[in-house]
Amino acid sequence: MLRSLLTSLAALAGLWSLFNTAVAGEVHYDTFDSPTLGHDYPYTVYLPDHYDANAAEPYPVVYLLHGSFGNERDWLAKGNLAQTADRLIRAGHIPPAVFIMPGSRSWWVDGHNEAARSAFFNDLMPHVENQYRVGATRALRGVGGLSAGGFGALNFALEKPEMFAAAAALSPASYLPYPPSNSSAHRHPAFLDEQGNFDTALWDQLNYPAYLEAYRINVTPRPSAEESDIPIVPLYISAGRSDVYDAEFHARxxxxxxxxxxxxxxxxxxxxxxxxxxxxxASLPAALTFMFQHIGKGPINQ
Incomplete structure (x- = not known):
């Protein structure tokens, strides 16, 4: 009887293990030569289970940006991206999708140290769309990020709403009017001028209020039209209530x-x-679920 019980428990354990590994994406680390940066551009890619490079339809793709002084491995090593994506795909909350996690030495801006924004649009995105079977249209693209990456993701969506179907900004470092004194922005080479001082004029030029009016005009229907030519970009925001940079206030x-x-x-x-x-x-599952309520929902050729 004991042997029978142990056999049954082993069988159940095997089934549980099979269930948990039935959907498991692959992760790869890669680089490519970036003409904009003049050096290799590193990135991490998550490919969903049974990814097919010759699939009839392209996969949705989400670009996830790391924070200040972070790197292309943060979302995987610290953010549990692979486990979260596996779980959400297995549960049917999001479709099989590709996640691109690039690395940057900047705050995702064309700052004093490198042209990170230009490299993202001119080098990274064309490389990814050539290398992987992912959507090259707005309907199949999303962008998200945390802290400085939230700053970047928000700005990318506002500047180019024709390119992203949804965006997520987790504890975005989009401070108004300027970063608090304890923010790493004050010591990050992206915002330090030749004298080593924080460049307030550059911050004013690059923070999200600088994009709002043009974004509003782009996504607001003209008087003679029911819909605008460029749809709005639905936005998910999160913040911690005990954030040392007062992210809740700035998120509000x-x-x-x-x-x-x-x-x-x-x-x-x-x-x-x-x-x-x-x-x-904690907020990543909600962010991805929110984004995929919009990514892949429209005509994939738009």
């Missing part, structure tokens, strides 16, 4: 600014915790 400011333009397409979630991976890991 961002939500208010965006709701004036797209009142039904902004979501803000607040989590216990600070400016930490605990908060970003």
């Amino acid at each position: 400011q961002l939500r208010q600014a965006m709701e004036r333009i797209q009142p039904n397409d902004v979501r803000l979630d607040l989590y216990p915790g600070g400016h930490t991976w605990r908060v970003w890991r």
Whole structure:
């Protein structure tokens, strides 16, 4: 009887193991030569289980940006991206998708140290779309990021709404009017001028308020039209309630600014915790689920 029980338990354990590994994406680390940067551009890629390079239809793709002084491995090593994507795909909350996690020495801006923004659009995206079977149209693209990566993802979506179907900004370092004194922006080479001082004029030029009016005009229907030529970019925002950079306050400011333009397409979630991976890991499933309510929902040729 005991042997029978042990056999049954082993069988159940095998089934549980099979269930848990039935959907498991692959992760690869790669680089390519970036003409814009003048050096190799590193990135990490997550490919869904049974990824097919010759699939009839392209896969949705989400670009996830790391934070200040981070790198292309952060989302995988600290953010549990692979496990989260596996779980959401297995549960049917998101479709099989490709995730690209690039590395940058900047705040995803064309700053004083490198042209990170230009390299993203001119080098990384064309490389990814040539290398992998991913969507090359707005309907199949999303962009997200944490902290400085949230700053970058937000700016990318506002500047180029014709390129992204949804965006997510987790604890975005999109501070108004300027970063708090304890923010790494004050010592990051992206924002330090030749004298080593924080460049307030550059911050004004690159922070999200600089993009809002052009974005509003782009996504607002003309008087003679029911819809605008460029749809709005639905935005997910999260922040920790104990964030040392007061991210909750700045996230609320961002939500208010965006709701004036797209009142039904902004979501803000607040989590216990600070400016930490605990908060970003907790909010990642909600962020991806939100984004995939919009990614892949329209005509894939748009």
